[in-house]
Amino acid sequence: MTVLQEPVQAAIWQALNHYAYRDAVFLAERLYAEVHSEEALFLLATCYYRSGKAYKAYRLLKGHSCTTPQCKYLLAKCCVDLSKLAEGEQILSGGVLNKQKSHDDIVMEFGDSACFTLSLLGHVYCKTDRLAKGSECYQKSLSLNPFLWSPFESLCEIGEKPDPDQTFKLTSLQNFSSCLPNTCTTVVSNHNISHRQPESVLMETPQDTIELNRINLESSNSKYSSLNSDSSMSYIDSAVISSDSVPLGSGTAILSKQAQNKPKTGRSLLGGPAALSPLTPSFGILPLETPSPGDGSYLQNYTNSSSVIDVPSTGAPSKKTVSRISQAGTKSVFSQSGNSREVTPVLVAQTQSSGPQTSTTPQVLSPTIAAPPNALPRRSSRLFTSDSSTTKENSKKLKMKFPPKIPNRKTKSKTNKGGITQPNLNDSLEITKLDSSIISEGKISTVAPQIQAFTLQKAAAEGLMSLLRDMGKGYLALCSYNCKEAINILSHLPSHHYNTGWVLCQIGRAYFELAEYMQAERIFSEVRRIENYRVEGMEIYSTTLWHLQKDVALSVLSKDLTDMDKNSPEAWCAAGNCFSLQREHDIAIKFFQRAIQVDPNYAYAYTLLGHEFVLTEELDKALACFRNAIRVNPRHYNAWYGLGMIYYKQEKFSLAEMHFQKALDINPQSSVLLCHIGVVQHALKKSEKALDTLNKAINIDPKNPLCKFHRASVLFANEKYKVSLGARGSLEIPVAGNGVPWELNVHRSPWGAPGLAGRAWDMGSICFGKCLPHQGGIKCFDWNKIWGRQVLLFKLLF
């Protein structure tokens, strides 16, 4: 019965890998109907989830018992997607009421996918207000797998300060090799499902893979005799099986042809030039004589995360061609090594192969190659190993069983390989063995190339780690609102990473938080130019344009975003900002509400809606909106500020001060916030404190004119002026920025005294004069009657 599944499973995987979800779902449903195994259930649920129907996967898995970790993980993921957080938590860790599993239990249970499980669990905890537990989970997840960025990001966002240097490092080889296969297998699935799933797929075949790898190894050797015999053996296997499965057999034949045809082209692309170029990426491809993607031997070697280590085999193309032509059997062998393909593309992806195009082709090739022939090796292995092939078997267990099961020959070669790779890899991990065997393949069996290969691989991962460290530092600085530092760190990234949407958006946001809107706008327009499909971060851009009152640019942005993605809250926030700028507050409110509908967990939409309600004087609704924003994200200082503003409008000054202070605790660098606090303190009659605060604000951002203005008004209100300068009361003050004339308008004089007036000319000199009370504006302006008071007043201003 299990034998029946193989081609079907392979076909389903092939469909999934080609995003043909209808096909995959249909086949998976047939498979599940035929075989009610948990593996088939998992496969069906995966098909549903990948096709975007999380609810189907959820209901399916709920309706049947899920005991395997992969099913549990997928079910928990569906629960979280459907916002059923309690249920998700229960599945992963035993729930709130029951005894909860510790992290170690989870690691034990989920094994290689524990890092993702913990990340998901951390997410659940954070969403349910248990930040301490959440951050613990994230930390643990990161310690298991430093390649994950999202737990680090989440930690920064909840206010923790994880240390990027500690987090993003390859602590030990064990970790390194353990992450890779895990992550790589999950990357295949694109949904971070437990790697067990591909493992289960591979389950029948790991032996084969080792076998294949060994065969591959030997095949690339000059020991063609052994190769012949091996390949013939595997050929026999395929022959045995092919009688039952003609199409698959033909598949491999086709494959062999493919493999034959590809090599030359691939080789030239990935060959020497890549190695020689000074711009070789620090990870992604390894700069050695990489065999062509289509090359059979390359394929074998490729199983190891683009570590194209294939030195010996690439020695002479002729050698290759010989090996290629020598037997068609080798092709089928290579194709059989397609099992490991499941691993390969992932590994490559994992190390973020930003390398040349061809590096991706093997990934594409390999799944295609992998799928049909998978059946063959599995069967062949089954023929040899009778009791190792239950579908649900723990992969580790299976691998343990590995060595004894493999026929002597294979065992010998395996241990041989093992011997070779011992010095390099920790042998406690079977997958490591797998890797090592893969690494070692294609070599003349000497130690040096393997070590070289491995160090190259490690170097690639190190390259990524150092990049992540830098980016982590930058992101951490940004989340703690040390914006200048963040900009500094991120600007020092290598230029090819700097000029990507994510990095530029973070820098743009940093400028935004510093209230340097011109700079922010410049950066964001660059983002739009290079990555016009990016919506994350565009809400900040829209607010920047709102501040700068650039209505045309803002309306273009909002139109483009809403056309592109109607399901993103950022697009609707941009649209709302656009109409808010046009003072059409009702329409803006409508769009912000739409943003909330699209994503109820998006805090900024609530904040913007709150601001709109304030502008339409519906303060109760505004209060509710800001409170919602804080509920979603307690570190959203804009919402705290909004609450403070409402209380200020309602003249509840102490409440206002408290809320502004909370906002300031989150973002201590904001001069606008400090300015507001100063004003409120003055309203509370704490003028000394007000002056301190305003002075601090001016120190942080000397360009903020309102701080100075408010400081002047506080001083004026306290009548702190003394007789000062001479008759000429004009001061030459460089106008910060443009030298454009600006007007400072205070026509209502709340203190009953004549108000201020000021006018700057292009060269930046500012003259103040006494403003005659009736005119109530800047117009009146009697230069000759400068009085000491006023002179001092604007001296205080600047």
Next chain:
Amino acid sequence: MTTPNKTPPGADPKQLERTGTVREIGSQAVWSLSSCKPGFGVDQLRDDNLETYWQSDGSQPHLVNIQFRRKTTVKTLCIYADYKSDESYTPSKISVRVGNNFHNLQEIRQLELVEPSGWIHVPLTDTHKKPIRTFMIQIAVLANHQNGRDTHMRQIKVYTPVEESSIGKFPRCTTVDFMMYRSIR
């Protein structure tokens, strides 16, 4: 006054809104009419569409009552009237009354319209030249052109001045450079 000058049309109130100095608050009020023809009622008066109109169906004076939930500052009233399309239905004499309730109304403005052809801005100020604060506004159509009995009114908008925060500590800035720093959004 041999040939009375035609009432010139005022600016589109949308322009007024865009200055940010006023805000339309008709949505915060309860509107009622003394009479109306079915299908030509309050909704047509408040639908932002100049093609639709309110048609009264009773005896003069025809009244539009605007009642706020709380005492509201009203700066301007904007009425759209078009002689060319409404002819004898076009109002010619309008009286604006304010007060706390129906029994408490006091006329504060009376205006004569001569062949209006667009928006008419009616600033409502009290004796101190400040915008009025009131619970209720009543617009009474006392007479129509050509002595028509019923009246058409196409659109009415009510504007309140946008207040700065209560004490006026955050001044109205006019340039972008200042406004950038006014608030966090």
